[in-house]
Amino acid sequence: MIRGLRQIDAYVAGAQPQGDKMIKLNTNENAYCPSPKVLEALAHFDGNSLRKYSSLDQAALREALSKQLQVPADQIIVGNGSDDILSMAFLAFFNDDLPVLFPDLTYGFYKVWADLYHINYHEIPLNEQFEIKVADYIADNGGIVLTNPNAPTGIFKPLDEIEKIIQANRDVVVVVDEAYINFGGQTALPLIDKYDNLFITRTFSKDAALAGLRVGYGIGSPKLMAVINAIKNSVNPYNVDALAEKLATVAVEDWEYYEGTCQQIMATRDWFAQGLLDLGFEVLPSRTNFVLAKPQTVSASYLFQKLEEKEIYVRYFSKVVRLKDYLRISIGTQAEMEEVLAEIGGIC
Ligand SMILES: Cc1ncc(COP(=O)(O)O)c(C=O)c1O
CATH class of the missing domain: 3.90.1150.10 (Aspartate Aminotransferase, domain 1)
Structure with a gap:
């Protein structure tokens, strides 16, 4: 018997079947x-540059995102998919005895990270129409995670209701996962300056057609950035590879x-x-x-x-x-x- 091995209820990702006809x-x-420009940048990528480690701060990509989103570059952190960003956010922001709140039907990974990092959490049932009720999130808690629009329901919560939740929880971090925001949602980005407890996550996997490249990012106040950057530098400082940074930058520039x-x-x-x-x-x-x-x-x-x-x-x-x-x-x-x-x- 080997002592010290962890028992883990792992996240089960969607299968990746292979085949031409499927x-x-x-x-x-x-x-x-x-984007064709991304494919062109891929074809011309200098493979020799891979001898060196990738950048520590993804300055080029953050600069491009800063221009696109009108958010200062130092309020953006880039990761190896938004799973990387969300996992770091759980480690960085949820360090309280009170439970972190998220819906019972949402991205299945939240529960897995909470268990993995020994974070207390409480799943709040969506109502009969599969919607979030704002009042459920106005209660003592150690943080909140909402996907908007939600997955796997697809349902979108208007920004004024999301704001009520952020406003009522100024003493904890509210993470808004905007993985699907560019398919008709309304982003919480305009609230970033107003609330230093808001952290938004995004991915290149859905709208930018780059799931296989693994790039995501987070946006938050300088206060939150300091903590999550410390986590990044304590876990995997070179978390975004050079090819991914280059191609994601081109994708942003060809939005x-x-x-x-x-x-x-x-x-x-x-x-x-x-x-x-x-x-x-x-x-x-x-x-x-x-x-x-x-x-x-x-x-x-x-x-x-x-x-x-x-x-x-x-x-x-x-x-x-x-x-x-x-x-x-x-x-x-x-x-x-x-x-x-x-x-x-x-x-x-
Ligand atoms: C709500 C939600 N958040 C995050 C992710 C993770 O995306 P990424 O590919 O950027 O890790 C997914 C992926 O399906 C998702 O549905």
């Missing part, structure tokens, strides 16, 4: 290619391209949601690049299996009681979603 709609990846692809995805999402409604599904209103939907004539698990047989991969949260009747379906290209809707029509 339609992969299970991890909310972007349906479109990264117009992404505005176009996000618009396409939103249009396809609304078209697909209507198609599901016409088939009798319940569909939650989505401001993300996925929909959460409940079939009426067959069970969610049956539909999941039937789609998988046709190499259409969607996400079924079989272990989450409140979601056992639902499937989360990422939005692919219009052509892909037309095929998916036709297949669903044939099954249901």
Whole structure:
């Protein structure tokens, strides 16, 4: 027997099946290619530069983000995906005896980090309509984490309600995870100057079509930056590789391209949601690049299996009681979603 080994309930990420024919709609990846300028920068990247460690502060990328978001560069921290940023945020900001609050249905990783870092937490049930109730978050706590728009529901909470929560919790950190913000949400960025307890996280995995590159970032007050930068330098100072920094910088500089692809995805999402409604599904209103939907004539698990047989991969949260009747379906290209809707029509 080996002593000292940890027992961990790990996060279970969406599967990454392989194949040329499949339609992969299970991890909310972007349906479109990264910007052509990103691909060009990749083709011309100087491989010899990889001899050296990557930068310690990602100054070029933070500068580009600063210009795009109108936030000072020293209020931005970059990480290896937003998972890296969120994990550091849990370590940096939640160091209190009172429980950190987050919804029962939200990004499944929050619970895993809280357990891993021995952080006390309390999951607050979303209401019957799968919405956050502001009053639930006006209570003693050791911090708050909200995804807006939420995942896996897709539901968006208006900014004035998010502000009420931040305002009522000035003595703890409120993390707002904006992984899906550019698919029709309303960012909390305008509140950054007003509230030094607000920390926003973003990712290049969804809107920027760079999930495989692993880049995310966080935005917060100088007070919060000092602590999270200390965590970064205590865990992995070179947490963003040189290629990732270069390509993410080019992506930010070519944001117009992404505005176009996000618009396409939103249009396809609304078209697909209507198609599901016409088939009798319940569909939650989505401001993300996925929909959460409940079939009426067959069970969610049956539909999941039937789609998988046709190499259409969607996400079924079989272990989450409140979601056992639902499937989360990422939005692919219009052509892909037309095929998916036709297949669903044939099954249901
Ligand atoms: C709500 C939410 N936050 C964060 C992430 C992590 O994203 P990243 O790829 O940047 O680590 C995801 C990924 O699916 C997500 O759904």
